[in-house]
Structure formats: C-alpha cells, structure tokens
Amino acid sequence: MITISDLTKVYRARGRDVTALDGVSLHVEPGEVHGVIGRSGAGKSTLIRCVNQLERPTSGTVTVEGRDLTALAGKGNRAGRPLRRARGGIGMIFQHFNLLSSRTAQGNVELPLEIQGLGRRERARKALELLDLVGLADRARAHPAQLSGGQKQRVGIARALAGDPKVLLSDEATSALDPETTGSVLRLLRDLNRQLGLTVLLITHEMDVVKTVCDSASLMEDGRLTESGRVDDLLATPGSRLAHALFPLGAADRGPDRTVVDLTFHGEAAGAPVISRLARVHGLDVSIVGATVETVGTRQIGRMRIELPGPAEKNAAPLAFLRDQGLTVELPGEEPR
Numbered sequence: 001m002i003t004i005s006d007l008t009k010v011y012r013a014r015g016r017d018v019t020a021l022d023g024v025s026l027h028v029e030p031g032e033v034h035g036v037i038g039r040s041g042a043g044k045s046t047l048i049r050c051v052n053q054l055e056r057p058t059s060g061t062v063t064v065e066g067r068d069l070t071a072l073a074g075k076g077n078r079a080g081r082p083l084r085r086a087r088g089g090i091g092m093i094f095q096h097f098n099l100l101s102s103r104t105a106q107g108n109v110e111l112p113l114e115i116q117g118l119g120r121r122e123r124a125r126k127a128l129e130l131l132d133l134v135g136l137a138d139r140a141r142a143h144p145a146q147l148s149g150g151q152k153q154r155v156g157i158a159r160a161l162a163g164d165p166k167v168l169l170s171d172e173a174t175s176a177l178d179p180e181t182t183g184s185v186l187r188l189l190r191d192l193n194r195q196l197g198l199t200v201l202l203i204t205h206e207m208d209v210v211k212t213v214c215d216s217a218s219l220m221e222d223g224r225l226t227e228s229g230r231v232d233d234l235l236a237t238p239g240s241r242l243a244h245a246l247f248p249l250g251a252a253d254r255g256p257d258r259t260v261v262d263l264t265f266h267g268e269a270a271g272a273p274v275i276s277r278l279a280r281v282h283g284l285d286v287s288i289v290g291a292t293v294e295t296v297g298t299r300q301i302g303r304m305r306i307e308l309p310g311p312a313e314k315n316a317a318p319l320a321f322l323r324d325q326g327l328t329v330e331l332p333g334e335e336p337r
C-alpha cells in the first residue's frame with residue numbers, strides 16, 4: 001500500500017525554483033496496479049523517486065506499507081539504516097534496465113542479495129529461483145550484452161524482487177522495448193502482481209500500458225494529478241481527458257443538421273444491442289462514424305461515435321434513452337453534461 005499526501009518538490013536550479021510536484025496526493029491500494037501517465041516534464045520521475053526517497057520531497061509525506069518514509073533520515077545514497085531497510089521492501093525497475101554489464105544475469109540478481117548479506121549458496125539459490133519466476137532460468141549465465149531488451153528487463157524485474165518487496169515501482173519500464181516485447185513484459189508484471197500480491201506504481205507516457213495492466217490511473221500535468229481513479233470509473237466520467245486519451249475518437253465533424261454523440265459502453269451495456277434499439281424505439285437513422293473496443297483489466301469497454309439527424313435540442317429524447325441504457329453520453333466539443 002502506498003499513500004502520498006500533499007507532496008511537493010521544488011528544485012533549485014541556476015538560481016530559480018522549478019516546482020516539479022505541486023501538492024500531489026495519491027492512495028494505491030494493496031495489490032493494485034496504478035499508472036501515472038503524463039507528458040515529458042510533468043513530474044512523473046520526480047514522483048516515483050520521491051516514493052522510495054531517492055529524491056527528498058520539499059514537503060508532504062509518503063507512507064509505504066504503513067511506514068512514513070519521509071520521517072526516516074538520510075538522502076539518496078547516504079540513507080540511514082532504517083531508510084535502507086525500508087527501501088529493501090520496495091523494488092524498482094528502470095527504462096534502461098540499469099544492469100551491470102560485467103556481471104551475468106544471475107550476478108545482477110545476486111547483487112542486492114549480497115548487500116543484504118546472504119551467503120554465496122543462498123544467493124545463488126534465490127537468484128536462480130527469481131530468474132525462473134521471470135522465465136529466464138536458462139539464461140542465468142548470460143551477460144547483458146547477450147540478452148535482448150525484453151530479457152534484460154526480466155533480469156531487472158528479478159533483481160527488483162530480490163528483497164521480497166510488497167511494492168514495485170516502475171519507471172517507464174517498457175519505453176525502450178518494441179510493442180511485442182512490451183506486451184510480454186507487461187503480462188509478466190500483471191502475473192507477478194497477482195501471484196505475489198504486489199502493489200505496483202508505474203509511470204509511463206504510453207496509454208497502452210495503462211490499458212493493458214492498470215487497475216487505476218492518474219493523469220499528471222505540471223506537477224499535479226489532474227485526474228485519478230479506477231480506469232473503468234474514469235471511462236464512465238463525462239469529460240474525462242484520460243478516457244479520451246485512452247480511447248481517442250478524434251475531432252468531431254459537427255454540423256447544424258446533425259448531432260455527434262460519443263458513447264462509452266461499460267458493464268452490462270457493453271453486451272446490449274443499444275444502437276439497434278435506439279433506431280427502432282425512436283425511428284431514427286443512426287450513423288456509426290467511429291468505434292473502438294478494448295479490454296481494460298478483465299472488462300470490455302467500448303467507445304463509439306454516432307450521428308443522429310437534426311441538432312442536439314431536437315434529440316433530447318434519444319439522448320435520454322441512451323443514458324437510461326447505462327451508457328456515458330457526451331457531445332464532443334460541448335461542455336460535459
């Protein structure tokens with residue numbers, strides 16, 4: 001479990017202040033995968049680095065597994081013993097893997113076990129067990145240069161699990177990988193999350209990552225979380241920018257003779273023949289101009305753009321009908337209703 005309360009981080013660079021985090025609060029439930037998405041410079045890396053105190057926040061608190069890390073002394077590599085111990089319970093994986101090229105896959109996974117003070121035999125046993133868990137049992141003796149990007153990230157994940165963490169932080173872990181490898185690494189993260197009950201906080205700029213593995217997500221802009229919630233709830237929120245970014249339908253081609261309507265199907269509505277009912281009950285010619293269906297977690301979510309004949313004020317009854325069917329109804333380009 002991770003609780004972040006009113007976190008701020010101000011960097012002082014060349015005589016001026018840069019506010020990287022501006023009052024961030026976030027709660028990630030035990031066993032949940034939470035994704036923070038945002039553009040470059042939004043403050044995502046700073047946020048994740050403040051969680052394990054690689055970066056000291058200017059103010060606010062970070063509690064991991066019930067422990068207030070901000071109250072523990074030390075900074076960066078100079079962390080005191082209590083903070084070092086607390087960090088041992090937080091695994092972290094990185095965009096560029098951060099493996100030691102001089103060590104084998106096994107040697108890289110053994111590194112944190114050495115720091116923990118485990119004996120040689122115990123280290124080897126545990127490292128091989130972890131490599132097996134990430135599907136790399138047969139590559140234990142390979143050096144990073146002999147491994148593909150996806151394999152390197154698997155080693156990174158095995159290393160992150162060495163301290164038996166309850167929490168895993170992921171800093172753009174799939175950004176350097178091709179789409180297929182990204183998919184397999186994300187599936188691995190999802191499996192580990194379920195198998196080990198890991199709480200995962202990941203940062204990404206890729207919407208696909210959020211769609212594929214996240215239970216909940218936040219949108220980060222200019223050091224603030226401007227939207228936050230369960231992915232399926234966000235999708236059901238009219239006007240949610242995260243929902244639009246997750247399932248883009250593009251710019252609407254509006255006109256006085258038609259009403260453009262964006263619909264989000266979730267829950268039971270996803271399986272119901274709502275459009276044909278609408279056409280039948282209201283005697284309308286409905287045009288479907290765009291649609292996308294995705295699986296978010298285990299649920300099917302669909303978005304569809306339709307056009308109804310006539311302006312919006314003439315279509316109050318069909319729009320009410322669509323809402324009654326449990327759909328989220330938005331008129332693109334107009335204020336959310």
Ligand SMILES: Nc1ncnc2c1ncn2[C@@H]1O[C@H](COP(=O)(O)OP(=O)(O)OP(=O)(O)O)[C@@H](O)[C@H]1O
Pocket residue numbers: 011012013018019020038039040041042043044045046047
């Ligand atoms: N050590 C630092 N000193 C000064 N400013 C910094 C430092 N680290 C980050 N910043 C600034 O803080 C802001 C947030 O940066 P951060 O790296 O957290 O964003 P990000 O969303 O992770 O972006 P990216 O995806 O490009 O890494 C930026 O304006 C950045 O320039």
